[in-house]
Amino acid sequence: MPSLDQFRKRVLNDSLFSPCGMADALERLGFVQADPIRCPARAQDLILRHRVKNYRAGDLERRYPDLDLEECYLYAYGFLSKDLWRIVHPKTEKKLTAEHRKTLDVIRQHGPMHSKDLESHVGGERVKNYWGGFSRSAKMAMETLHNRGALRVANRNNGIRVYEVADEIEPTRPPEERLQEIMLATLQAMGATTRRFLLSELSHFKYLVESVADRRRCLQRLIDAGRIRVDTIDEIEYLSLDSGRRGRMKTDIVRILAPFDPVVRDRTRFEHFWNWTYRFEAYTPKHKRKLGYYAMPVLWRDQIIGWATAGVEAGGLKVDFSYIDRRPKERTFRLAAESEVNRLSEFLGLDQSIQEVTLG
DNA sequence: TGGCGGCTCATATGTCTCGT
DNA sequence: ACGAGACATATGAGCCGCCA
Numbered sequence: 001m002p003s004l005d006q007f008r009k010r011v012l013n014d015s016l017f018s019p020c021g022m023a024d025a026l027e028r029l030g031f032v033q034a035d036p037i038r039c040p041a042r043a044q045d046l047i048l049r050h051r052v053k054n055y056r057a058g059d060l061e062r063r064y065p066d067l068d069l070e071e072c073y074l075y076a077y078g079f080l081s082k083d084l085w086r087i088v089h090p091k092t093e094k095k096l097t098a099e100h101r102k103t104l105d106v107i108r109q110h111g112p113m114h115s116k117d118l119e120s121h122v123g124g125e126r127v128k129n130y131w132g133g134f135s136r137s138a139k140m141a142m143e144t145l146h147n148r149g150a151l152r153v154a155n156r157n158n159g160i161r162v163y164e165v166a167d168e169i170e171p172t173r174p175p176e177e178r179l180q181e182i183m184l185a186t187l188q189a190m191g192a193t194t195r196r197f198l199l200s201e202l203s204h205f206k207y208l209v210e211s212v213a214d215r216r217r218c219l220q221r222l223i224d225a226g227r228i229r230v231d232t233i234d235e236i237e238y239l240s241l242d243s244g245r246r247g248r249m250k251t252d253i254v255r256i257l258a259p260f261d262p263v264v265r266d267r268t269r270f271e272h273f274w275n276w277t278y279r280f281e282a283y284t285p286k287h288k289r290k291l292g293y294y295a296m297p298v299l300w301r302d303q304i305i306g307w308a309t310a311g312v313e314a315g316g317l318k319v320d321f322s323y324i325d326r327r328p329k330e331r332t333f334r335l336a337a338e339s340e341v342n343r344l345s346e347f348l349g350l351d352q353s354i355q356e357v358t359l360g
Numbered sequence: 361t362g363g364c365g366g367c368t369c370a371t372a373t374g375t376c377t378c379g380t
Numbered sequence: 381a382c383g384a385g386a387c388a389t390a391t392g393a394g395c396c397g398c399c400a
C-alpha cells in the first residue's frame with residue numbers, strides 16, 4: 001500500500017495533468033462542474049485553466065457548441081460529453097404536464113430560445129424557485145424540461161442559457177449498467193474517493209437503481225471486476241480508476257484552486273490529505289465567515305498551504321494570500337506565487353501593470 | 361443621455377432533524 | 381450510524397425602466 005504522501009502525489013498528478021488542448025482535457029476529466037459566481041471567474045473556467053493550454057476565461061462557453069458537449073446534472077451541475085449525457089438520460093417516464101408540452105412545442109417551432117422570449121408565449125409569472133428566491137415561470141419550465149432531458153442547452157449568452165429541443169433518447173442499456181458507467185465517470189472526474197462519498201454524491205440516481213443496497217452492490221461488482229482500484233491509506237479505503245499514467249509531479253508550482261476543483265471537492269479527502277478544514281463560504285452569512293466569500297485553496301508543490309481571495313479592482317487583479325501556518329520562506333515560493341498571479345491575470349485578460357498582490 | 365434602483369440569472373454548501 | 385430531506389444562506393453582472 002502507498003503511504004499518504006505517495007498517494008496524495010498520485011491523486012494530484014492524475015488530476016493536474018500537464019496542460020493540453022481543450023478537447024483532450026475535457027476527455028481526461030470527463031466532467032467539469034459549473035458555478036456562476038465570478039470572484040474572479042466562473043468555477044468551470046478556474047478548473048480548466050490549470051488543465052488547458054492558454055485557457056482564457058469564457059473559452060468553454062465560447063467553444064461549447066463545437067465541442068459536442070451537454071450541460072447536465074451528474075454529481076453536480078456541469079459540462080459533459082454527449083455519450084455520458086445519453087447514459088444519464090432518459091430519466092423517469094412520467095408524463096409531461098400540459099404547460100410543459102406547450103413550452104416544448106413553442107421551442108420546437110421557434111428554435112433556440114432565451115427564457116425571456118418564451119415569456120410572451122407561455123406567460124411569465126413570478127414564482128418561488130428552488131433556491132428560495134424568485135424566477136419567472138417560463139424560466140422554471142425550461143429548467144424542468146432541461147432536467148428531464150427534453151431540452152438541451154444550445155449555448156449561453158453572457159452566461160445565460162439558450163435552450164433548444166433535445167433529440168429523444170432511447171435507453172440503450174440496463175439501468176444497473178448505466179449507474180455503473182456514471183460511477184466510473186464520477187471517479188474519473190473527482191479522482192480517488194471513499195465508497196461513502198461516491199454513493200452519497202450519486203444518491204439522486206434512484207431512478208436508475210432504487211435502493212441504496214442495490215447501488216452499493218453495483219459498485220462492489222465494479223470493484224470485483226477490477227475496474228475500480230482500492231487503496232487503504234491510514235485505514236481509509238479509497239476507490240479510484242487506474243489512469244495508467246505516471247507523470248512526475250511538477251515542482252515549484254503555486255496553484256490557486258477553485259472551490260469545486262476536483263482536487264478540492266471531496267472535503268473529507270481534502271482534510272485527510274492536508275489536515276486542514278477548507279470551507280466554501282459564499283453561502284454563509286457574512287459575519288460567520290472565516291476565510292472569505294470565495295476563498296480558493298492554494299497548492300504549493302503538493303501541499304495546501306493556505307487560501308487566496310481575488311477580485312478585480314479598477315481593471316487590475318487584486319489577490320490576497322492567507323496561510324494556515326505561515327508563509328513559506330523560500331524565494332522560490334514568492335516567485336512561483338507571483339507567476340501564478342500573472343497567469344490568473346492573463347487568463348482574465350487584465351492589465352498586469354495595475355495588479356496588486358498581498359503575499360502576507 | 362447618464363446614472364441609479366430594482367429585478368433576474370446564475371448556482372452552491374452546511375447543518376439540522378427525523379426515521380430506519 | 382447513516383441516509384434522506386428540509387431549510388437557511390450570498391452576490392456580481394446584466395438588463396430594463398425611470399427620472400433628472
